[in-house]
Amino acid sequence: MNYIVLDLEWNMPENSHRRVRSPITLNGEIIQIGAVKLDEGLEEIGEFNVKVRPVFYRKMNKRIEELTSITGAELEHGESFEDVVGRFRE
Numbered sequence: 175m176n177y178i179v180l181d182l183e184w185n186m187p188e189n190s191h192r193r194v195r196s197p198i199t200l201n202g203e204i205i206q207i208g209a210v211k212l213d214e215g216l217e218e219i220g221e222f223n224v225k226v227r228p229v230f231y232r233k234m235n236k237r238i239e240e241l242t243s244i245t246g247a248e249l250e251h252g253e254s255f256e257d258v259v260g261r262f263r264e
Contacts, residue, residue: 176219181208183242185231194230203231205249206242207258222262227252 183206187193194200204226211220227249234246253261 175214177212177216179210179212182206183208183238183244185228185238186235187231188233188235200230203228204255205238205244205252207262209262224258224261225249225252226255226258229255 182204184202185205186202205228206225207222208224209222210218211222213219225244225248232246232249234244234249239245252258
């Protein structure tokens with residue numbers, strides 16, 4: 175059996191007044207999907223690390239940028255969420 179260790183990085187609005195509320199309340203948006211694949215002995219046998227171009231929260235929250243070191247400029251060149259999830263599932 176193999177294991178997947180998944181790490182998601184999220185961006186969020188600077189304050190609650192900028193939160194997306196339609197069509198649903200969206201507290202944050204995934205901006206990076208990272209993962210490692212481990213074998214039964216917990217040895218790394220694969221990795222995945224892709225930045226996701228945001229749709230709803232395009233302006234980076236300053237606190238999130240400090241924590242992740244991901245900039246808005248980097249995300250402009252990211253891939254769409256749909257494409258990244260499709261690649262991850264493969």
